[in-house]
Amino acid sequence: MNLTAVFALALGFVMVFITQIFEGGSISVLFQPTAFCIVVGGTFCASLLNFNMQTLKTAFRHAKEIFYHQENKTMKAVDDIIQLAYFARKNGLLSLQGVLDKVQDPFLSRGIQLAIDLNNPQLLYDLLSSEISYEEEEELINSRVFEALGGYAPTFGIVGAVMGLIQVMSNIKDLHILGTGIATAFVATLYGVGFANLILLPIAGNLKQKTREKILLKEVILQGIISIQMQENPAIIEEKLVAYLRFHNKKHMALR
Secondary structure (H helix, E strand, O other), X not given: OOHHXXXXXXXXXXXXXXXXXXXXXXXXXXXXXXXXXXXXXXXXXXXXXXXXXXXXXXXXXXXXXXXXXXXXXXXXXXXXXXXXXXXXXXXXXXXXXXXXXXXXXXXXXXHHHHHHHOOOHHHXXXXXXXXXXXXXXXXXXXXXHHHHHHHHHHHHHHHHHHHHHHHHHHOOOOHHHHHHHHHHHHHHHHHHHHHHHHHHHHHHHHHHXXXXXXXXXXXXXXXXXXXXXXXXXXXXXXXXXXXXXXXXXXXXXXXX
């Protein structure tokens, strides 16, 4: 469980409730089923019109992973590149065929296999670069889904506010309906803006950041594969990875 993400989300909601209490209001006022249905239902329907169901399912599945710690395979992949470089330097490139089953990263394993099969570094680079580009585009769709949701939610909050005000104006002599309509109007706006800025847009940013980290790692692996195929000195290959290792370790320490 990613406690930082869970804590941040929970604290955001708690701050809203505390503010409501400090202002002398009741928390129950913030729970308006009508406003919730307008904002959530409208946002979902709009997203379903913009994206297909499979794209939405994939995006929400990736979003769920934000709240769970995943095994960090970065150091393992980098270490494998260095080990493979030394092994190929000592035993030859073709000898890597016998140790591919020990490589855990699928992209690295497939890249080394292509390096063995193809005696053309440029062609190898083009093939793997294309794969990275396709994967980046596919991964970015997940963040775009939540960016779109973050744009729809405030708009439907306004729709809910307008509907509440219409109810108020049509029943202005009925004080009970007047109060309910005004509450629905403002709560709908709160739902739209709150969901967008506390949940949807932060998730979009997190997914985009994770995508960049994945692509950066694959680009480093690609450079390692090309270097191994060209029989470069393993020490030089290791130096090429130092910049990435420094970046990753620095970022990891900053997040701890």
